Amino acid sequence: MTCSRYTAFAxxxxxPGAAQAQALSGEGEAQTGTPPATITVSGSAGIVSDYxxxxxxxxxxxxxxxxxxxxxHASGAYAGVWASNLxxxxxxxxxxxxxxxxxxxxxxxxxxxxxxxxxTWYMYPGGAAKTDFAEPYAKLTGTAGPATLTAGAAYAPxxxxxxxxxxxxxxxAAGVYTDKGAKDxxxxxxxxxxxxxxxxxxxxxxxxxxxxxxxxxAPNATALTPTGSYWDWSLGVDARWRSVTLGxxxxxxxxxxxxxxxxxxxxxxxxxxxxxxxxxxxxxALTAAF
Numbered sequence: 001m002t003c004s005r006y007t008a009f010a011x012x013x014x015x016p017g018a019a020q021a022q023a024l025s026g027e028g029e030a031q032t033g034t035p036p037a038t039i040t041v042s043g044s045a046g047i048v049s050d051y052x053x054x055x056x057x058x059x060x061x062x063x064x065x066x067x068x069x070x071x072x073h074a075s076g077a078y079a080g081v082w083a084s085n086l087x088x089x090x091x092x093x094x095x096x097x098x099x100x101x102x103x104x105x106x107x108x109x110x111x112x113x114x115x116x117x118x119x120t121w122y123m124y125p126g127g128a129a130k131t132d133f134a135e136p137y138a139k140l141t142g143t144a145g146p147a148t149l150t151a152g153a154a155y156a157p158x159x160x161x162x163x164x165x166x167x168x169x170x171x172x173a174a175g176v177y178t179d180k181g182a183k184d185x186x187x188x189x190x191x192x193x194x195x196x197x198x199x200x201x202x203x204x205x206x207x208x209x210x211x212x213x214x215x216x217x218a219p220n221a222t223a224l225t226p227t228g229s230y231w232d233w234s235l236g237v238d239a240r241w242r243s244v245t246l247g248x249x250x251x252x253x254x255x256x257x258x259x260x261x262x263x264x265x266x267x268x269x270x271x272x273x274x275x276x277x278x279x280x281x282x283x284x285a286l287t288a289a290f
Contacts, residue, residue, distance in 0.1 A: 036074065043069035043080075046287030051084055054188065054211055054224075055232025055253035057277035058098070060088025061269045070102070078118075079103040086124075089277055090172065090221030090266045095127030104137075113142040120154075124220065131220040133161035135186075146196040153190075156213070158183040162224060164216030169266040169273075172221040179216075186213030186224040201240050205249070208233045221266050226278070227259045236283075243289045252280035 044067060050057055051064035058064070070080030082100045086092050104118020117138045124131045139152030156162055163182030166172040190209035197204065208231070215228025236249030255278040265273035 038074050039071055040074075041069065041071050042290065043067065044287050044289045046285055048286075049284040050251075050281055051086070052251045052281070052283055054209055055230075055234075055251055055255075055278055056089070056226065057269075057281075058084070058086055058089060058092075061277060061281070062087060068100075072106075076106045076108075077104075078106065088269060088271065090217065091271075092124050092222060093127030093129075093131040093220030095124035095131070095220075097125055099123040099125055109140075112144065113140070115140055128220055130160045131218070133159045146198060148192075148194045148196075150192040151190075152192075154188045156186040156224065158185045161218055161220070162186055162214050163218060164214050165219050166217035166221060167262070169217065169221075169263045172217050172266055173271075184214040186211065188212075188224070203238045203240070205236050205238060206234070217263065217266065223263075226263055226267060227255055230255050230259075230278075234283075245285075245287045245289070247283075247285040247287070249283045249285075250280060251283050253278045 046066055048059075048064050048066060050061050051059035051066070064084050064086075066082070066084040068080055068082030070078055072078035080102045082102065084098050086096055086098055092098070101121040101123065102118060104116060106114055106116040108114050115138070117136075119134060119136045121134050122132060133156055135154050135156040137152060137154040139150055141148065141150045143149075160181060160183050162184045163179070164184060165177050165180055165182055167178045171178050188209060188211050190207065192205070192207050194203050194205045196202075210229070210231050211225040212229045213225040214223050215225065217223055230253055232251070232253045234249045234251040236247060238245050238247045240246075255276070257276060260267045260276060260278065265271045267277060268275050269277060
């Protein structure tokens with residue numbers, strides 16, 4: 001799992017699940033003598049050295065400040081909001097912030113398994129029109145001792161925000177639409193693994209994901225799947241002390257210079273056409289939960 005929107009989502013959505021598990025088990029009532037709260041509010045705030053979303057930098061390979069809050073009901077329903085600053089990559093239609101609205105339902109299938117389904121609405125306030133899009137998701141999580149495994153799928157149906165409006169980065173830089181109004185969809189499949197190291201504050205983690213969909217640039221000169229199809233992965237470790245977590249991850253993709261050449265100059269730091277914002281990098285994240 002990357003230290004990015006994905007990591008933040010995973011941490012944020014895990015909090016409602018923990019609250020639900022406590023309510024279902026009656027632990028709150030047993031410990032306090034009062035029924036557990038019907039609605040629980042939780043959240044997190046942090047800073048990352050590079051905001052990587054599915055392996056691609058959304059902050060021009062610079063730091064980003066991120067945070068979110070979630071309200072969860074004892075039934076398993078939850079709703080939340082998450083935000084991060086942006087930079088570089090296509091200028092995001094002129095927006096310098098991403099604001100995600102999240103809603104879903106998490107159900108316990110067994111003592112050690114849960115199904116989570118929901119929808120994320122990605123918004124770019126202040127950006128160009130046709131940049132916001134919706135993406136339903138589903139993920140199955142299971143635990144066995146200190147190990148936690150997650151398999152998930154997110155499918156964004158055909159929308160203009162995902163269409164190939166620009167065939168090349170040069171077209172985007174010149175502001176020339178080559179297929180205005182085009183629509184496309186996107187599928188993301190992923191798997192996560194985490195292993196808590198006994199009697200230590202450390203948790204080892206791994207992530208792998210595959211994106212398939214549009215292979216050009218959308219109205220905001222970005223793309224969920226920049227090259228049409230690619231893999232992203234990460235390996236890392238988290239160190240937790242009370243409510244504060246320090247994470248270190250190596251994040252990479254299989255997007256090479258040849259595959260991404262037609263996306264330049266958008267697909268580079270500073271939009272100078274040199275280098276790539278999907279190369280391997282070490283990401284540091286410091287997050288506080290509340």
